[in-house]
Amino acid sequence: MLPVVKLTNINKIYSQGQELSFQALDNVNLTINKGEFIAIIGPSGSGKSTLMNLLGLLDQPTTGTYELDGTDVSSLSENEAAQTRNKKIGFVFQSFNLLPRTKAIDNVALPLIYSNISKEKRLAMAEKELKQVGLETKLNSKPNQLSGGQQQRVAIARSLVTNPEIILADEPTGNLDSKTSSEIMDLFKNLHRQGKTIILITHEENIAKQAKRVIKIKDGKII
Amino acid sequence: MNSLEIVQLSITAILANRMRSFLTMLGIVIGVTSVIVLVAVVSGLNSYITTQIQGLGSNLMFVMPGRVGGARSPGGVQANKLTLQDAINLKSKLGDAAEVSPVVQRSATLKFGNKSDKGANVFGTQANYPKLISIKLTEGKFFNQSEADGGRKVVVIGATVKKTLFNDNPAVGQKIDVAGSKYQVVGTVEAKGSTFGMDQDNTIIIPLEAAQKQFGIDRLNTIYISADKPENVKAVQEKATSALKKRLTEDEFSIMTQEQTLSTISQITGVLTVALGGIAAISLLVGGIGIMNIMLVSVTERTREIGLRKALGARPQDIRSQFLIEAITLSGFGGIIGIIVGILFSFLIGAFITTTVTWWSVALSFSFSTLVGIIFGVLPAARAAKLDPITALRYE
Numbered sequence: 001m002l003p004v005v006k007l008t009n010i011n012k013i014y015s016q017g018q019e020l021s022f023q024a025l026d027n028v029n030l031t032i033n034k035g036e037f038i039a040i041i042g043p044s045g046s047g048k049s050t051l052m053n054l055l056g057l058l059d060q061p062t063t064g065t066y067e068l069d070g071t072d073v074s075s076l077s078e079n080e081a082a083q084t085r086n087k088k089i090g091f092v093f094q095s096f097n098l099l100p101r102t103k104a105i106d107n108v109a110l111p112l113i114y115s116n117i118s119k120e121k122r123l124a125m126a127e128k129e130l131k132q133v134g135l136e137t138k139l140n141s142k143p144n145q146l147s148g149g150q151q152q153r154v155a156i157a158r159s160l161v162t163n164p165e166i167i168l169a170d171e172p173t174g175n176l177d178s179k180t181s182s183e184i185m186d187l188f189k190n191l192h193r194q195g196k197t198i199i200l201i202t203h204e205e206n207i208a209k210q211a212k213r214v215i216k217i218k219d220g221k222i223i
Numbered sequence: 224m225n226s227l228e229i230v231q232l233s234i235t236a237i238l239a240n241r242m243r244s245f246l247t248m249l250g251i252v253i254g255v256t257s258v259i260v261l262v263a264v265v266s267g268l269n270s271y272i273t274t275q276i277q278g279l280g281s282n283l284m285f286v287m288p289g290r291v292g293g294a295r296s297p298g299g300v301q302a303n304k305l306t307l308q309d310a311i312n313l314k315s316k317l318g319d320a321a322e323v324s325p326v327v328q329r330s331a332t333l334k335f336g337n338k339s340d341k342g343a344n345v346f347g348t349q350a351n352y353p354k355l356i357s358i359k360l361t362e363g364k365f366f367n368q369s370e371a372d373g374g375r376k377v378v379v380i381g382a383t384v385k386k387t388l389f390n391d392n393p394a395v396g397q398k399i400d401v402a403g404s405k406y407q408v409v410g411t412v413e414a415k416g417s418t419f420g421m422d423q424d425n426t427i428i429i430p431l432e433a434a435q436k437q438f439g440i441d442r443l444n445t446i447y448i449s450a451d452k453p454e455n456v457k458a459v460q461e462k463a464t465s466a467l468k469k470r471l472t473e474d475e476f477s478i479m480t481q482e483q484t485l486s487t488i489s490q491i492t493g494v495l496t497v498a499l500g501g502i503a504a505i506s507l508l509v510g511g512i513g514i515m516n517i518m519l520v521s522v523t524e525r526t527r528e529i530g531l532r533k534a535l536g537a538r539p540q541d542i543r544s545q546f547l548i549e550a551i552t553l554s555g556f557g558g559i560i561g562i563i564v565g566i567l568f569s570f571l572i573g574a575f576i577t578t579t580v581t582w583w584s585v586a587l588s589f590s591f592s593t594l595v596g597i598i599f600g601v602l603p604a605a606r607a608a609k610l611d612p613i614t615a616l617r618y619e
Contacts, residue, residue, distance in 0.1 A: 115536070
């Protein structure tokens with residue numbers, strides 16, 4: 001199996017002056033293979049959000065190396081990080097984060113705007129992904145016309161549209177009822193069967209155990 | 224994303240908050256409108272005066288008491304030393320090369336029967352006046368030399384005076400009361416209309432001698448000189464200057480040729496344009512501050528959107544250009560609306576006074592309003608571009 005994510009001796013220290021410093025991640029080593037469905041679980045304050053920000057290239061480690069798809073991405077410039085996020089990472093958030101007053105199809109096409117793809121092609125790709133998540137009848141609906149589960153499906157379609165290396169889902173079922181949650185989890189399992197690499201960050205045991213591998217994090221350490 | 228798409232995106236964002244966007248644009252609209260209208264009014268004034276003066280004939284020049292124009296402008300009121308003797312000196316010196324006509328001016332109340340006309344302009348001049356200034360009569364004739372001599376009381380009346388005192392009845396041959404003395408009407412002048420609220424037709428012309436006797440004036444307001452040919456204007460002006468210097472010092476009179484009068488007027492209207500245009504431009508600046516204010520609010524409101532866009536791969540420069548173009552779109556649309564409203568207003572005002580919409584005021588105010596959008600959009604756009612995606616995504 002090919003490793004798609006490889007974290008080596010990652011430390012993240014937040015410091016405010018010399019006296020006040022906080023180690024959010026403590027010597028984390030983690031390898032995720034292509035096509036894995038992995039859950040990272042931990043209570044709040046465990047460092048899982050920090051880990052997710054590092055994996056999503058929204059933040060950089062203090063020390064250690066992060067290889068994504070064979071490339072060292074530990075210290076990219078702001079612009080390089082933005083382009084790498086655009087091409088290689090798909091985000092799914094707890095609160096969906098769809099643009100209000102914007103049609104589902106345009107929400108899904110949003111990441112493609114930043115990869116210089118023509119409008120026609122963008123819309124065609126977005127339509128394909130919305131069909132994939134079962135929303136082919138809701139292309140022109142705006143977020144306020146959709147249920148929570150449907151909104152999260154739009155967000156998942158958006159994370160798929162750039163065909164990224166990894167999909168980072170941060171508490172994707174946190175704002176949903178249990179029935180809708182299991183629908184969303186079924187969708188993730190389905191995507192996993194299609195060969196997508198999915199990294200799920202959660203604090204709920206019963207969500208985490210639906211993944212193929214579960215990693216526990218506590219006090220900044222993987223246990 | 225190409226710039227056309229960013230503009231479409233900005234229009235969507237602007238339309239999402241219609242009322243707010245409209246009020247923000249209003250500042251720019253008012254600024255651009257006032258620049259265009261004020262410049263149109265002043266240019267209209269300039270072209271109106273210019274055609275009026277040119278209509279008098281290019282051979283004409285005016286002798287006025289005191290110093291007019293130039294670097295040394297009169298400090299306070301100077302004593303008028305221009306007298307009939309100066310006009311006589313001019314006549315003898317210039318001979319056949321020019322016509323000379325001295326003018327005194329007063330205002331007086333006119334009466335005929337039970338009708339009266341207050342504040343009419345009284346011109347006192349000589350019989351050769353129509354040779355210098357073209358006068359069209361609708362009735363009768365201008366007084367001649369023999370009628371003017373010996374202080375006979377005859378009068379040529381303007382159209383407004385005719386209307387006020389006689390209505391549609393014939394005036395020639397009637398006697399009207401001018402500040403207490405009876406004058407016989409010999410002619411009526413065709414209407415010329417009013418300029419900037421001043422009625423040019425509420426005027427009467429009487430012989431100079433009669434005016435001087437009745438009003439006890441020995442000073443002249445103006446001496447009109449008309450050269451026989453346009454190419455002699457310069458020579459006549461020089462001769463006239465030396466003739467006047469016999470009695471007067473350099474500071475006690477000025478001779479303005481039509482060309483000089485026009486340049487003085489265009490100087491005045493130029494200053495007026497800059498002053499009024501400048502005041503209007505300040506309102507554009509205020510409009511720009513309004514844009515900055517609303518863009519800063521917009522950046523704060525859309526913090527999550529900015530965070531999301533960054534997470535999905537927008538570079539700082541993408542976010543910056545999005546907000547900058549939004550600010551420019553706001554001010555640009557305000558500018559376009561301002562131009563339309565400004566031109567419309569200028570035409571509406573044109574029904575009352577002459578206005579000339581100048582292309583440069585349109586171009587200047589539009590580019591200035593766009594520039595305002597750029598200048599006042601930079602700070603909010605930079606603030607948006609700098610947002611940290613992690614914090615921005617967590618923003619409630």
